[in-house]
Amino acid sequence: MELKKPESYEELLELQKILNKHIPFLKTTLDVILALDDEFQEWLKELPQEYNFKNWKKKEYSREKELEELADILFFILQLANRLQGLNLFYRSAFKLWDNIKEKIDFSNEELRGSLIKNMKYSLYGTDDRDISSIMYDYVIICHSRKFTKKEIMDKYWEKWQKDMKRPSEDWNLKER
Template sequence: MKEPKSFKDICELQKELDSHIVNVRERTGRDIIKSMIAEIIEFDEETKNSHKTWKTKEYNRQKELEELTDVYFFFAQLVNNEKYLEEWKLEELFNKKETEIFKPDSLTMIMYATGVVRSLYSVFSALVDLTLEYGYTKEDILKTYWKKWQKNMERIGREWN
């Protein structure tokens, strides 16, 4: 496998990773959505504006990027599970350079879209906006995804089934 250059490449890498993981039961779209929500919360906990207002924690931009990239892992898994990549033109969204004007907070939008609407397009649009709002680029996500993907492949059989 090679380093990803597009969201489609991320989906292919995710498919490869998932094919090596042995699940103890069938993994459903609902499982993937729950995993994605958990990662969104982990991402929020690494931001300067974490919901944990009672805690002080040193901000680590690299850790924030890694947690954001974890959301992309599960979104790619969801896309592969639903087979929507081409239909929703998600690659066009991934290439966005700036957020849309007059949108509510993207983190809130992801939570809403994931839990209620379940429209992959809406979820991905909010995810890309969130990425841009926090000052990350498509290239940041691609590079971090590749590093984490390689680490995850090594975890199979040791830490994971």
């Protein structure tokens, strides 16, 4: 595979496989889910003040920082998809859904916002494969509701992927590998 900016879900999976060969290994599927959840929590803290659960802490909103956290979530979703190879079909179809969503999803609606967040958490910690495979679907809906395009997410993933490929020699602890 030629290393280039990804344009498809399959190319994202391949890039993630390459990166996974160079990064600290998450031992279990639960480790990947916990890492994904950690990034999800970081995303929640980057939301604008009116949606941010951490409302006691004043913070200026940055769309770029929110985009970075959404890209970080994608890294772990792809890691999970590669680990659970039999479920890639479900992830792929959810990813393709992105281009076909026509309706506006109003993130300012408190009930809907709560449902999106709870659905992602449920999908992360669901007990069967269907719940795990719905993580990508939840992710796509969240990104769409926050008005991030697939292109923005993939471009940010590519940018961060290139930086992450340099990190093993710079700042990751690889002594246990």
